[in-house]
Every structure is written in structure tokens, then in C-alpha cells.
Amino acid sequence: MDEENGGVSWGLRIVAGVIGVWLLAPIAIVIPLSFTDRSSFVFPPRGWSLRFYKNLFMDEAWRSALMTSLLLATVVALVSVTLGTLAAFALHRSRGRWTMVTEGLLFAPMILPTVVLAVALFNIYLRWHLVGTFIGFVIAHTVLALPFSIITVRAGLQSLNPDFEHAAGSLGARPIATFFLVTLPVLLPSILAGMAFSFMVSFDEVVVALFIQSPELQTMPVQMWTSIAAGTDPTIAAAASTTFVLTVLVILIWQYKPGRRRRGADV
Amino acid sequence: MEPMSESATETGLRLEEVTKRHAAMTTPAVADVSLAVREGEFLTLLGPSGSGKSTLLRLIAGFTSATSGRVILDGRDFTTIPPYRRNIGMVFQNYALFPHMSAVDNVAFGLRRRKVNRREATRRALEALEKVDLAGYGDRRPHELSGGQQQRVAVARAIVFGPRLVLMDEPFGALDRRLREGMQLEMMRLHEDLGMTFIFVTHDQEEALSMSDRVAVMNEGRIEQVGTPLDLYEHPASRFVARFLGDSNLFSGQVDAPGRLETVTGQHRVPADAGRGECSLLVRPENARLVPPGTPTPEGVNRVGCTIEEIAYLGARRRVVVRFESGEQGIVSAPARGPEELRVGDRPYFEWKPEAGHLIEHEPAPLDQAGVEVG
Numbered sequence: 030m031d032e033e034n035g036g037v038s039w040g041l042r043i044v045a046g047v048i049g050v051w052l053l054a055p056i057a058i059v060i061p062l063s064f065t066d067r068s069s070f071v072f073p074p075r076g077w078s079l080r081f082y083k084n085l086f087m088d089e090a091w092r093s094a095l096m097t098s099l100l101l102a103t104v105v106a107l108v109s110v111t112l113g114t115l116a117a118f119a120l121h122r123s124r125g126r127w128t129m130v131t132e133g134l135l136f137a138p139m140i141l142p143t144v145v146l147a148v149a150l151f152n153i154y155l156r157w158h159l160v161g162t163f164i165g166f167v168i169a170h171t172v173l174a175l176p177f178s179i180i181t182v183r184a185g186l187q188s189l190n191p192d193f194e195h196a197a198g199s200l201g202a203r204p205i206a207t208f209f210l211v212t213l214p215v216l217l218p219s220i221l222a223g224m225a226f227s228f229m230v231s232f233d234e235v236v237v238a239l240f241i242q243s244p245e246l247q248t249m250p251v252q253m254w255t256s257i258a259a260g261t262d263p264t265i266a267a268a269a270s271t272t273f274v275l276t277v278l279v280i281l282i283w284q285y286k287p288g289r290r291r292r293g294a295d296v
Numbered sequence: 297m298e299p300m301s302e303s304a305t306e307t308g309l310r311l312e313e314v315t316k317r318h319a320a321m322t323t324p325a326v327a328d329v330s331l332a333v334r335e336g337e338f339l340t341l342l343g344p345s346g347s348g349k350s351t352l353l354r355l356i357a358g359f360t361s362a363t364s365g366r367v368i369l370d371g372r373d374f375t376t377i378p379p380y381r382r383n384i385g386m387v388f389q390n391y392a393l394f395p396h397m398s399a400v401d402n403v404a405f406g407l408r409r410r411k412v413n414r415r416e417a418t419r420r421a422l423e424a425l426e427k428v429d430l431a432g433y434g435d436r437r438p439h440e441l442s443g444g445q446q447q448r449v450a451v452a453r454a455i456v457f458g459p460r461l462v463l464m465d466e467p468f469g470a471l472d473r474r475l476r477e478g479m480q481l482e483m484m485r486l487h488e489d490l491g492m493t494f495i496f497v498t499h500d501q502e503e504a505l506s507m508s509d510r511v512a513v514m515n516e517g518r519i520e521q522v523g524t525p526l527d528l529y530e531h532p533a534s535r536f537v538a539r540f541l542g543d544s545n546l547f548s549g550q551v552d553a554p555g556r557l558e559t560v561t562g563q564h565r566v567p568a569d570a571g572r573g574e575c576s577l578l579v580r581p582e583n584a585r586l587v588p589p590g591t592p593t594p595e596g597v598n599r600v601g602c603t604i605e606e607i608a609y610l611g612a613r614r615r616v617v618v619r620f621e622s623g624e625q626g627i628v629s630a631p632a633r634g635p636e637e638l639r640v641g642d643r644p645y646f647e648w649k650p651e652a653g654h655l656i657e658h659e660p661a662p663l664d665q666a667g668v669e670v671g
Contacts, residue, residue: 192392195359198379199386199463200406200453210405214396 056273063266070261081267091264094252101163101248102232105170109227110220112171113178120179121186139176143236151240161243169237174227181226185219225279306371307335308493309356309461314365316351324363325351327517333495338487340496342504343514344540349497352514353463356495358382369460385454387464391446393438399425399449400434406457424456425449427486444475455490464496468503480507501541505529513537535656538578545584545626547577551655561622564598564653571655581629583652586616586644598653599645602626607638614638618646
């Protein structure tokens with residue numbers, strides 16, 4: 030953002046503007062719609078109320094779905110970034126011919142159509158009695174989120190100066206101390222980015238969730254799906270708006286946190 | 297406290313036939329290097345890129361392990377000791393300052409690892425920063441410092457914990473010339489003050505000659521010669537050393553009688569007890585002069601005909617590039633204002649006194665046969 034505006038041509042500004050409007054237009058509809066006072070998707074709303082926000086946080090189905098999703102996404106983010114960091118280190122440091130194969134396998138969930146993965150998981154979960162369980166959701170979403178963690182942490186590792194670890198060693202730090210005092214802090218922006226991606230992958234995921242959900246355990250996207258399939262309930266607009274505001278807040282905090290100007294290390 | 301000494305009184309660093317082979321390479325990166333560095337000495341490893349000098353430094357630091365041979369510090373075998381137990385400070389070309397820590401935390405890092413309490417570590421770190429002229433910069437992050445300042449922090453970090461040895465891997469390679477010269481002077485002063493052993497790696501021969509007590513010239517993984525700068529410049533042991541340090545005129549030939557070298561362009565008088573068999577005669581540019589054709593030859597000097605190809609004015613002196621009758625290139629350092637005017641295309645004599653020549657006996661098989669080289 031510190032580049033001067035003078036360098037940007039008008040053509041580019043117009044194109045960027047059009048794309049911006051294209052991307053943001055749905056939000057301009059969804060947010061007003063979430064404050065409507067009647068149970069329909071009529072736009073613009075005739076009257077205003079907070080009843081659907083109340084519904085979102087008070088109604089048992091919505092509330093529990095939101096809580097499940099937040100908890101699930103948090104657990105997935107932690108598991109995914111831990112495994113992803115370990116995998117990124119392993120891939121970064123090994124040179125064998127199995128490295129490529131392992132890499133391909135780890136990234137497969139990104140390439141494979143999600144429906145295929147969902148059906149496969151559903152079959153296995155039926156046999157292993159994991160359908161409708163929290164642990165089942167964690168495993169399924171971790172598989173989907175893992176590639177994002179690996180990619181971001183690996184990018185961080187690639188820009189990590191290998192002499193940092195040598196320097197720490199020469200100063201008397203054992204390998205464990207070097208990892209926690211130097212390597213990990215330097216990689217932290219990448220690791221946090223991996224965590225944020227993983228959180229979003231899980232929080233957003235509907236296809237696999239539809240297969241492995243049960244009436245007792247539903248995530249937010251599943252609840253949204255059900256509500257929109259069943260009829261017209263503007264609670265979904267309230268849910269969408271809430272999610273949007275939360276996401277924007279996270280990104281803003283990320284952008285303006287102190288020490289952000291560190292060179293290179295951020296992804 | 298001294299565990300397993302080779303000899304309890306030995307101090308300094310000793311390398312014994314150290315070899316490092318990389319799996320994929322046919323030639324070793326470091327080949328059979330033996331070297332003793334006295335305590336308190338400033339020794340420079342000098343060589344072109346790929347000569348193994350950085351690898352050797354990393355072996356001493358313990359970042360990489362020797363394929364064979366031993367590294368002995370103060371009489372103790374360090375060959376398999378990990379870096380964190382070596383007590384050796386290291387300065388890297390890319391500084392390698394920890395980006396998430398302030399300058400003072402970077403410097404205090406080594407002290408903190410040695411269980412010095414935070415307050416004491418900070419105090420000593422600030423003191424070390426003062427020593428490298430960075431008082432008041434302690435709170436800055438590395439990215440808020442210039443290249444020269446970052447390297448000073450790196451130097452402070454490497455010396456603050458009182459290491460046995462300080463290693464520097466081309467520390468000023470990324471700095472511009474003037475800054476580099478300033479840093480060189482500062483390192484010499486610091487070395488004097490601290491009395492620590494410094495091992496410095498560079499490919500810049502001027503840097504090596506001006507800073508060091510001794511210089512080890514490396515080529516293709518081996519040490520070609522170790523000596524004082526003067527020694528290396530005046531008495532190089534090989535053609536490589538002669539060419540790598542300063543400019544040189546080299547005439548190769550055969551010593552067929554004591555004091556006489558037979559070359560393709562004629563016979564030259566050389567110091568009588570200097571060498572035998574296949575030899576190269578080295579004449580430094582400042583030991584030769586150009587005399588106009590037709591001047592009578594004084595008794596006992598050597599002369600070779602040449603053509604002036606290029607004259608570069610350097611202020612106090614002129615650097616004259618000539619081509620000998622043998623077709624080889626030569627170089628003369630002439631006064632900026634001589635009695636005779638020199639012009640490109642002139643055909644003067646290249647003249648030197650026999651005692652100014654230095655004979656280099658060829659190895660069993662010299663690497664190249666070229667008669668004269670410009671370093």
C-alpha cells in the first residue's frame with residue numbers, strides 16, 4: 030500500500046473498480062436483507078428489524094450450528110497447521126525420490142473433486158462409525174485444509190535464511206532452542222496464514238459436511254443449506270453478514286497488527 | 297575442567313588433514329588441509345569462489361562435518377562437537393540477524409543461551425553495541441538498520457560472549473567500497489582491542505593483504521601457501537599465488553645453470569640459489585621499468601622487448617599493459633611523470649634487476665603453460 034498512486038494507470042483503475050463492484054455487489058444486497066422485518070427475500074426490504082439476528086443467536090438449530098462450526102474450524106486450524114508445519118519441514122529438508130510422491134499425495138485433496146472425496150469418506154465413515162461425530166468432521170476437514178497449511182509454511186521456509194539456524198547454533202542455542210526461539214518466530218506469519226486458511230476451509234465447507242452430518246451434529250453451512258432448501262428464511266442473510274464482518278475484522282487486524290512491515294516473511 | 301586434552305598447554309586452532317567431500321561432487325570441496333592458527337592471530341583464508349574457503353570456515357564453525365581429518369581448538373578435539381558447544385563466534389555475509397528481535401536482543405542472544413540473566417545480558421549487549429559504534433541503536437529491528445549497521449550488530453553479536461575464535465565469512469561482501477574500507481579498519485582495531493583469534497574469509501586480495509597477520513591462499517580445496525602478506529607477495533610459492541595476489545609478469549623456462557633461466561625469448565639472470573629445473577620467474581610490475589629502445593644496457597640487468605598496448609593513469613602512477621615478443625601480456629607500474637613520454641604503440645624494453653625477480657619452481661605438472669600472466 031505504500032506505492033504512490035501516480036504509478037497506476039486509469040485503465041487499470043477502471044478494471045480493478047469493475048472487478049471490485051462485481052465481487053462486492055452480493056454483499057451490498059445480503060447485508061441490508063439481513064435487517065429485513067419479514068420472512069421473505071424481497072429486496073430492498075420494506076421494513077427493518079433485528080429479528081433474524083436474534084433468531085441466529087437464539088434459535089437452537091442456528092446457534093448450535095454456529096458453535097459447532099466455530100469449534101470445529103478452530104480445532105481443524107490447529108491440527109492442520111501442526112501437521113502442515115511438520116510436513117512442510119519434512120518436504121523442505123528431504124531430497125529423496127519419495128518426496129515428490131508424498132507431496133502429490135498430500136496435495137491430492139486440492140485437486141480431487143470434493144464430491145468424490147465426500148462419497149469416499151462417507152463409505153469409510155459408515156464402516157468406522159464416524160458419521161455424525163465431531164472427530165469425523167475434524168479428520169475430514171483436516172484432509173481438506175492440510176494442503177493450505179503445507180503450502181503457506183513451505184513458502185515461509187523457502188524464504189527462511191538457512192544461516193539463521195547456523196547463527197543461533199554458533200551462539201550456543203541447542204537445536205530445540207533454535208527451533209522455538211528463532212525458526213518458529215520467523216515462520217510465525219506463514220504459520221498464522223496457514224491457520225487462517227485452514228479455519229476458513231473448515232468454516233466454509235459444505236459438500237463433505239452434507240454427507241457426514243447427522244441431525245445431532247450440523248455445521249453452519251449445512252444449516253444454511255437446509256434452511257434455504259426448506260423455505261425462505263432471512264436468518265441465512267444474518268448468518269452470511271455475521272460471517273462476512275468477522276472475516277473482514279480478522280483480515281483488518283492481520284493487516285494492521287504491529288510489526289507488520291517485516292520484510293519478506295509475510296505470505 | 298579441561299576435558300581430554302591433546303596437550304594441556306596448546307592454544308589456538310589446529311586443522312589436521314581435513315577433507316570434506318560432497319556426495320554429488322567428484323572433487324572434494326576441502327582437500328587435506330592442515331593449518332595452525334595461533335591464539336590472537338588475524339588469519340585470512342583467501343581464494344577465488346569455489347576454492348573451498350567458506351566450506352573450511354563452516355567446518356571450523358561445526359555447521360558441516362569433515363569427511364576425514366581433525367579440528368583441534370586449544371588442544372581439544374572439536375571434530376564431532378556440535379556448533380552450540382564450540383564457543384565460536386560467526387559473522388555471515390548476509391548478516392543473518394534474527395529479524396524478529398531488536399539489535400540488543402540479537403546481541404544478547406548468545407549471553408542468554410549461556411544463562412546470563414536478562415538484565416546483565418542486556419547491559420553487556422548494549423556495551424558491545426557501543427564498541428561497534430552503535431550506541432542508541434539497540435531498540436531497532438534489523439530491517440530498520442542499513443547494511444553497514446546490520447553487519448556491526450552481527451559483529452557485536454559474535455564477540456559479546458567472549459568466544460575462543462571469531463569467524464567471518466566475507467562479512468563486507470555486500471557493502472560498497474568506502475564502507476568496506478571503513479569496516480576493515482574497524483575490524484583491525486577491534487581485533488587489537490579484544491585480542492581474540494580472527495579467521496576471515498574473502499576473495500578480495502587487497503582486503504586480505506591489508507588486514508591480516510597471515511594469509512592462507514586457497515585453490516581447488518587446498519591451501520597453496522600460508523604466510524604474512526609481505527611473504528606471499530614477494531615470495532609466492534606457486535604461479536597461482538603469484539597471479540592471485542597483485543599483478544604479475546611471469547616468464548616460464550628452464551634453469552639450465554645456476555643463476556640462469558632459459559626462456560623462449562632468451563636468457564635471463566636470476567638469483568643463483570633460487571630454483572632448479574622447470575621454473576617461472578616472477579617480476580612484480582613495480583620492480584620493472586620501461587626504457588626507450590637504443591638505450592645502452594647497463595651491466596647485469598635483464599631486458600625483454602615489448603610493445604605498449606594500454607596506458608591507464610592512476611594518479612600517482614600509470615599502469616602500462618605491454619605485450620612481449622613471446623606474445624604474452626605483461627604489466628608495468630610506471631611513475632605518472634617519467635623522464636620519457638610513453639605512448640601506446642611504442643616499443644620499449646621491459647627491464648628489471650635480477651635480484652628483483654623471484655623464481656617459482658614448478659610443481660611436477662604445472663597447471664598451465666602460459667608464459668606470462670596478468671593477475
